[in-house]
Amino acid sequence: MHLTRENIAGYLLTLQLVEAGYHITYDEILEMYSAKEFLENWRFYEEYTMTYDQNISWFKKASKILQDTFHWHPRQCDKQAGWIDLASGLKIEG
Helix, strand or coil, X not given: CCCCCCCHHHHXXXXXXXXXXXXXXXXXXXXXXXHHHHHHCCHHHHHCEECHHHHHHHHHHHHHHHXXXXXXXXXXXXXXXXXXXXXXCCEECC
């Protein structure tokens, strides 16, 4: 898969689902929920969670993928991975 600015977020969120042990892609989740339900009810975030350790592991992988794909400075990659996680990432258990 060729990663671009248009598809990187979906790819990284699918990677987060895989890291948490779910066998589903981000696109499949979007098909399961209507857009309104996904954005307003947040049911997705009650059903899909990850541990703190899984989140840290994902964060390191996501930052590396961003750096390899866009050749950004490592701090910029960390910031972008953080924004993706904050905006759409899985809720951390506990």
